[in-house]
Amino acid sequence: xxxxxxxxxxxxxxxxxxxxxxxxxxxxxxxxxxxxxxxxxxxxxxxxxxxxxxxxxxxxxxxxxxxxxxxxxxxxxxxxxxxxxxxxxxxxxxxxxxxxxxxxxxxxxxxxxxxxxxxxxxxxxxxxxxxxxxxxxxxxxxxxxxxxxxxxxxxxxxxxxxxxxxxxxxxxxxxxxxxxxxxxxxxxxxxxxxxxxxxxxxxxxxxxxxxxxxxxxxxxxxxxxxxxxxxxxxxxxxxxxxxxxxxxxxxxxxxxxxxxxxxxxxxxxx
Amino acid sequence: xxxxxxxxxxxxxxxxxxxxxxxxxxxxxxxxxxxxxxxxxxxxxxxxxxxxxxxxxxxxxxxxxxxxxxxxxxxxxxxxxxxxxxxxxxxxxxxxxxxxxxxxxxxxxxxxxxxxxxxxxxxxxxxxxxxxxxxxxxxxxxxxxxxxxxxxxxxxxxxxxxxxxxxxxxxxxxxxxxxxxxxxxxxxxxxxxxxxxxxxxxxxxxxxxxxxxxxxxxxxxxxxxxxxxxxxxxxxxxxxxxxxxxxxxxxxxxxxxxxxxxxxxxxxxxxxxxxxxxxxxxxxxxxxxxxxxxxxxxxxxxxxxxxxxxxxxxxxxxxxxxxxxxxxxxxxxxxxxxxxxxxxxxxxxxxxxxxxxxxxxxxxxxxxxxxxxxxxxxxxxxxxxxxxxxxxxxxxxxxxxxxxxxxxxxxxxxxxxxxxxxxxxxxxxxxxxxxxxxxxxxxxxxxxxxxxxxxxxxxxxxxxxxxxxxxxxxxxxxxxxxxxxxxxxxxxxxxxxxxxxxxxxxxxxxxxxxxxxxxxxxxxxxxxxxxxxxxxxxxxxxxx
Numbered sequence: 001x002x003x004x005x006x007x008x009x010x011x012x013x014x015x016x017x018x019x020x021x022x023x024x025x026x027x028x029x030x031x032x033x034x035x036x037x038x039x040x041x042x043x044x045x046x047x048x049x050x051x052x053x054x055x056x057x058x059x060x061x062x063x064x065x066x067x068x069x070x071x072x073x074x075x076x077x078x079x080x081x082x083x084x085x086x087x088x089x090x091x092x093x094x095x096x097x098x099x100x101x102x103x104x105x106x107x108x109x110x111x112x113x114x115x116x117x118x119x120x121x122x123x124x125x126x127x128x129x130x131x132x133x134x135x136x137x138x139x140x141x142x143x144x145x146x147x148x149x150x151x152x153x154x155x156x157x158x159x160x161x162x163x164x165x166x167x168x169x170x171x172x173x174x175x176x177x178x179x180x181x182x183x184x185x186x187x188x189x190x191x192x193x194x195x196x197x198x199x200x201x202x203x204x205x206x207x208x209x210x211x212x213x214x215x216x217x218x219x220x221x222x223x224x225x226x227x228x229x230x231x232x233x234x235x236x237x238x239x240x241x242x243x244x245x246x247x248x249x250x251x252x253x254x255x256x257x258x259x260x261x262x263x264x265x266x267x268x269x270x
Numbered sequence: 271x272x273x274x275x276x277x278x279x280x281x282x283x284x285x286x287x288x289x290x291x292x293x294x295x296x297x298x299x300x301x302x303x304x305x306x307x308x309x310x311x312x313x314x315x316x317x318x319x320x321x322x323x324x325x326x327x328x329x330x331x332x333x334x335x336x337x338x339x340x341x342x343x344x345x346x347x348x349x350x351x352x353x354x355x356x357x358x359x360x361x362x363x364x365x366x367x368x369x370x371x372x373x374x375x376x377x378x379x380x381x382x383x384x385x386x387x388x389x390x391x392x393x394x395x396x397x398x399x400x401x402x403x404x405x406x407x408x409x410x411x412x413x414x415x416x417x418x419x420x421x422x423x424x425x426x427x428x429x430x431x432x433x434x435x436x437x438x439x440x441x442x443x444x445x446x447x448x449x450x451x452x453x454x455x456x457x458x459x460x461x462x463x464x465x466x467x468x469x470x471x472x473x474x475x476x477x478x479x480x481x482x483x484x485x486x487x488x489x490x491x492x493x494x495x496x497x498x499x500x501x502x503x504x505x506x507x508x509x510x511x512x513x514x515x516x517x518x519x520x521x522x523x524x525x526x527x528x529x530x531x532x533x534x535x536x537x538x539x540x541x542x543x544x545x546x547x548x549x550x551x552x553x554x555x556x557x558x559x560x561x562x563x564x565x566x567x568x569x570x571x572x573x574x575x576x577x578x579x580x581x582x583x584x585x586x587x588x589x590x591x592x593x594x595x596x597x598x599x600x601x602x603x604x605x606x607x608x609x610x611x612x613x614x615x616x617x618x619x620x621x622x623x624x625x626x627x628x629x630x631x632x633x634x635x636x637x638x639x640x641x642x643x644x645x646x647x648x649x650x651x652x653x654x655x656x657x658x659x660x661x662x663x664x665x666x667x668x669x670x671x672x673x674x675x676x677x678x679x680x681x682x683x684x685x686x687x688x689x690x691x692x693x694x695x696x697x698x699x700x701x702x703x704x705x706x707x708x709x710x711x712x713x714x715x716x717x718x719x720x721x722x723x724x725x726x727x728x729x730x731x732x733x734x735x736x737x738x739x740x741x742x743x744x745x746x747x748x749x750x751x752x753x754x755x756x757x758x759x760x761x762x763x764x765x766x767x768x769x770x771x772x773x774x775x776x777x778x779x780x781x782x783x784x785x786x787x788x789x790x791x792x793x794x795x796x797x798x799x800x801x802x803x804x805x806x807x808x809x810x811x812x813x814x
C-alpha cells in the first residue's frame with residue numbers, strides 16, 4: 001500500500017488545480033519539504049551562548065528581575081556550579097580562524113563535536129550573538145572571514161588565556177579544569193591537519209585523553225594531561241596559572257563589544 | 271492556462287477550513303461550536319470539491335505537499351491512509367475536508383484521548399516510511415488544522431518514541447503494535463489493534479536522541495516562522511499553532527532523561543514562547559489586533575531593558591512582536607495588515623474564538639456599547655439575572671470589550687458566564703446585521719464607499735454579495751472578485767454560488783460560470799427546507 005492507488009473516481013480531461021494552497025496564510029508546506037530535503041547525512045549543529053546557560057543555572061529565570069547586569073555577577077561561583085558539577089573538571093576552548101583553518105570549521109559544521117567531546121564542555125567563539133539557539137551552518141562565521149588572523153576574537157581569547165606568555169599558534173584546543181578556579185590551561189595544537197577527517201581523528205584522541213586526565217580526584221589535572229599528551233607525542237603548550245573566571249569575564253566582555261558570542265554545541269547527552 | 275475563478279474559490283474554502291483547525295489548537299472550542307462549523311462549512315465544502323473534481327478534475331497541485339490522514343466516513347480501500355499529497359497521489363481536497371471534519375469530531379468527543387484514527391495512521395506511516403518522517407508528518411498535521419488537541423499528539427509521540435527504543439527498527443514499531451502483522455488495506459488497518467501502550471519495560475532514556483533533536487529543530491523553525499509573520503492573520507494563527515508545537519516539544523525534551531544545561535536553558539526559552547502565546551490568545555477580544563497586545567509587549571520589553579538585556583534580545587527571545595512590526599508606532603499598528611483580521615480569517619476566527627456567531631458579524635472595530643444596550647432580548651436577559659440600571663452598562667462592557675481573561679461580573683449579577691457570552695454575541699450579531707442593512711442602503715458604488723464597507727465588515731458574505739450586485743455593470747472584474755468572496759464566506763449558500771456563476775457569465779467566462787452553478791446545485795441539496803442555523807443570505811433574501 002505504499003503508492004497512492006487510483007481511487008476509482010473519474011478524472012476529466014482538463015484538470016484545474018488547487019495551486020499554491022494556503023500560500024497566503026503562513027502554511028509551512030514548502031518549508032517542511034525544503035527542510036527535510038536539506039537534512040542529509042550531516043547532523044546540523046545547534047549552538048547556544050554560555051551566557052544563556054549560566055542565566056538558566058542562576059535559577060533566577062528570565063521573568064524575574066534577576067539583576068544580572070554584568071558578566072561579573074553572572075559568573076559567580078554558584079552560577080558556575082551547575083556546569084562544574086556536570087562536567088567534573090573537563091572544559092575546553094576550541095580556537096580557530098574560520099577562513100584560515102578551513103578543516104576545523106568544516107569539522108564544527110560536520111556535527112560530531114557534541115558526540116566527540118563527550119562530557120568535556122567545549123566552547124568556541126561565534127561571529128554572532130547566540131542568546132537564542134542558532135544553527136551552525138554554511139553561513140556561520142561568515143562575518144569574520146576577512147578578519148586578520150592576529151586580531152580574530154579566538155586569537156584574542158587565547159592570548160588573554162596565556163598572557164603574559166606568548167600565545168600558541170592557532171588552531172588548537174585549550175583544556176582546563178574549571179570555570180571558577182585557577183588553572184593552568186593546556187593548549188593542544190590542531191595545526192597542519194589536512195581536512196575535516198584528520199581534525200576529527202585528532203580531536204577524538206584529545207577528548208578521550210582529556211576525559212581521563214582532567215579528573216580532579218587525581219593529581220593536578222594539567223600535569224596529568226600534559227603527561228598523557230607527551231606520551232602520545234601530541235604537540236601542546238602549557239599556560240601559566242590563570243584565573244579562569246577572570247578570563248571568562250574578560251572574554252565575554254570582549255565578545256559582547258564585538259557583537260560575537262561564546263557558545264557550546266547543544267547536545268542531548270549529558 | 272487561464273486561472274479559474276471557481277478553483278480559486280475552492281482554494282479559499284479549503285484555507286478557511288485549515289484556519290479553523292489551526293486556531294482551535296489552543297482555543298478549547300466547545301464541541302457544539304465545532305460541530306456547528308462542520309455542518310455549516312465542511313459539509314458544503316465537500317460538495318463543492320466533489321463537484322469540481324467530477325466536472326473539472328480539481329486536485330491538489332503537484333508542487334503542494336498537503337499532509338493527509340484517512341477518515342472513517344469515506345476513504346478508498348487501497349489508498350494510503352497517511353502521507354502528503356504530491357505527484358501521483360490521488361488524495362483529493364474533498365478527502366482532506368472529510369478528514370478534517372472527522373478529526374475534529376473525534377477530538378471533540380474524546381478530549382485528550384488519542385484518536386484511534388490518528389494512532390493507526392501514524393503506525394502505518396512509520397512502517398511505510400520511517401519514524402523521523404512520521405514525526406514530520408505529525409508536525410505537519412498540527413500545522414494544517416487536523417490536531418486540535420496537542421495533548422493527544424503528545425501521547426502518540428511518546429508511544430512511538432518509547433516504542434521505537436524497545437525494538438530494532440522503525441517498521442517493527444508497527445509490527446509490535448499489531449501483533450506481528452502489517453495491515454495492507456484501510457479496512458485491515460482500521461480493524462487492527464494498533465496498540466501504543468508500553469508499560470513496565472518502557473525506559474525513556476533509551477529514546478533515540480537524534481529524534482528528540484529533530485523535534486526540537488522543527489519547533490525552533492516554526493517559532494521563526496511565526497516571528498516572520500507578514501500579516502495579522504499569520505500572526506494570530508501562528509500563535510495558536512506554536513502553543514501546541516511547544517507543548518509537544520517540551521513533552522519530548524522532558525522524556526525522563528536528565529538534560530544538559532544548554533537543553534534546560536532552551537526548554538525554559540520555549541516555555542516563555544508558549545506562555546507568551548497563551549497570554550496573547552487570552553488578550554485578544556472579538557476583534558484581535560496587534561494594538562491589543564502592544565501594552566503587554568511593551569511591559570516585557572521594558573523589563574528586558576531594565577535588566578540590561580536590551581531590546582535586541584527581547585525581539586530575539588520572545589514572540590510578542592512580529593519581526594515585521596518591530597518599531598511600528600501605534601498609528602502604524604492600526605493600519606493593514608496589522609489592524610484586523612482579513613476576510614479569510616474572520617469566519618474561522620468567529621467559530622474558534624467563540625465570541626462571535628460567525629464571520630458575518632465580525633467587525634474591524636467594536637460596536638459602541640449603546641448599540642448593544644438597546645437590544646431588547648439582551649436587556650431582558652440582564653433583568654432576569656439581577657442586573658439593572660447602571661450595572662447593565664458595566665456588565666455588557668465587561669463581556670463585550672474585555673479580553674476573556676479580564677472579564678468580571680458586577681455585584682448582584684447571577685448569570686452564568688457562558689449564557690452571558692451567548693446573549694452578548696447574539697445582541698452583537700443583531701446589531702451588526704441592522705448596521706449592515708443601514709450602511710448598504712446609504713452607500714454607493716464608488717470605490718471609497720465599497721472599500722469602507724469591506725474594511726468594516728470583511729467577513730460578511732451579505733456585504734460582499736450586495737456590493738458585487740452593485741458593481742456588476744460598472745466594475746465587472748471587482749464584481750466577480752466580490753462574488754467569489756461571498757461564495758467562499760458562505761460556501762453553504764446556493765444563492766452565493768449562483769451569483770458567482772452569474773457574474774462569471776456576465777464577464778464572458780461560461781465554463782467557469784457553469785462550474786459555479788453546478789456548485790450551487792450541489793450545495794442546494796444539502797439544505798433541508800426551512801433550514802435553521804445557516805445565517806448566510808444574499809441581498810435578495812427577505813429578512814426575518
